[in-house]
Amino acid sequence: MKATLTIQRGSPGEMPRVENFEVGFEYGQSVLDGLRAVRFEADPSLAFRFSCINANACKECMMLIDGKVDYACTVRLKEGVTNLAPLPKKSLIRDLVTEIAPPDERL
């Protein structure tokens, strides 16, 4: 099966650009699996946050998935297009990475 990840990319101050990546997947795999595959296979410079990979314990992989705030590690990949964008109410750092740390835990 093939999934197309349509990803909003860029840094603050730039015009956001949208890039498409096609990844093969097996039933049951997560959007985070797809994002990691994009880095291994196509573009290692794609930036997104994650830590626990699969356990939904760290809560770092929050992003906008098809217009809804969700965790990339629990939403399943599907055939066809999945739209990914950074969290809209957090300040953008780059690509899908936003500033989600509490203010007193930043440099």
Place this chain on the structure above:
Amino acid sequence: MKITKNKGATPDAAHIETDVLVIGSGGSGMYAALEAAKAGAAVVLSDRSLIGRGGATVMAQMTVAAALGEQTPDHWEHHLSDTLAAGRGLCDEHLAALLCEDGPRRLREMDGWKVGWARENGHIKQAHAPGHDRPRCAYVDFLSTGPAVSRTLRSRLNVTDGVRRIGDLLIVDIAVRDGVACGATALHLTTGRPVTLAAKAVIIATGGLTGLYRRNSASCNMGGDGYALALRAGAELIDMEFVQFFPIGHLAPRLVGMDPIMWDPFRYKLGGKLLNADMREFEEDYLTSDSRSDGRYVLTRDLATYAITKEVEAGRGSPAGGAYLSFQHVPEAEIRNAFGPVVDRLAANGIDLASRPIEVAPIAHYHMGGIRVDETMRTRVPNLYACGEAVGGANGANRLSGNAITEALVFGACAGQAAAQTVSGRPSSWQPEAAQGALDLLRSAKDRDAPNLAAIILELKAVMADLVGPFRTGEKLQSAGQAIERLKTEIGELPVSSAETFDPVLIDWLDLRNMLLVAQSVALPALARTESRGGHQREDYPAMDDKWTVNQTVGFSGGQMHLGRSTPSGDRTMR
């Protein structure tokens, strides 16, 4: 503590001064920070990820071993005797005793901070885990031990003065001046700025190295950073050949939103049968060499890993290449009663335990080896400490279930106290030159032609899993050494970058610089140890050999790795 723009040669680097720098904010790092602050030190608690979210602690589901004696009479010496037996003769008894003796105090402290240990008739409930002589393991329902421990420690940090928390800070190297640790150099991920940190004491609390393996139960940041930091700073590692594989890591069907080691608590509570492709139980076939079992959940982790691997090799594996784990003999109501909402999460993954078995296989889970320290968590480098899984020695060749979180809390507290004591009233020995090498390295990062580093990390994980995994041979280990050298050449000596902020390519390069060094520090002593013991199994040397009741140490100087040997808990003067 003050933060200034660093003037002069490094205009873009930020500079921070503190008494104690803690690297890593899992259970051990947070506990160290709390104790150091309690003793009056100014503390910086740093993490490459978010504070208290990454690492291993947050992933733990069960269990925390301590001789609380809440439901069954117990004494820490019984816990010690089980820990030493599991360690197959290689434990540092001083560290193991510290873990067991101080464990109850830390669990009760956590209880007072409302971690929420499961209770029965008013007593903290203690499960009976394999290798323990009695029920000894506390936990938080349902499968929430790690998140509860992390949350509790984060809450304590919120109400503790003197700890500055800084996330998204990747430590590149410990700053060492005249052989003494005096701080660190870091990359601030969200801004891409270098940061220098002057600290009178540095505590490495970066956890283990299971991220070096293809299948692992760790967060992505568990690639062994701390071991590489320690080696380059001049500290020694010990027992690096002993990697613990958790036998029944989830394999199939694909499960999202849950930790792959989740089946352990199911087995504690409900039993559960390991079956081969013929749907036959096989654990007892492998029981001959170990009598420490409770009759219900029988094999210790090293033996269960062996049993499953051998069944697969004999052509009796499950379709995905592991074993079946079945709860079909357990009434549905009992499963629901034991795991409540978890049953619904499983249903969302298409798993119904009452009707179908799942598939499991060994998965890299914990590292017994680590940084060599004394009973106050001091390394041989003055002012450099380590704690938690980053430390080697307490668990010898094989760790008992339940000892990892206890070790995190106890060793964290100990390191925090010791570091605070060291810095009290002393001036900083910081010199900017101590950070120069790491700053130069960061500044040399270029957007140049390079192989896909993310793919090289995958390649390294495959090398480690296939050649330095649970079952090793001299030939495999030699090939691993060659593969590691080849990958070193591929990444080159200078970092690669792709962006100014949050640059995953630069992060991968810095990670590989560490991972390749650490991979070598596992493969080298594994090749030298010509016997099988605990987490180190050699197919070409299948028996335990008394001559090998020694610990191996790894040091690094002049660009070379050196192996040494010492007697367990023996010559402590060399530290």
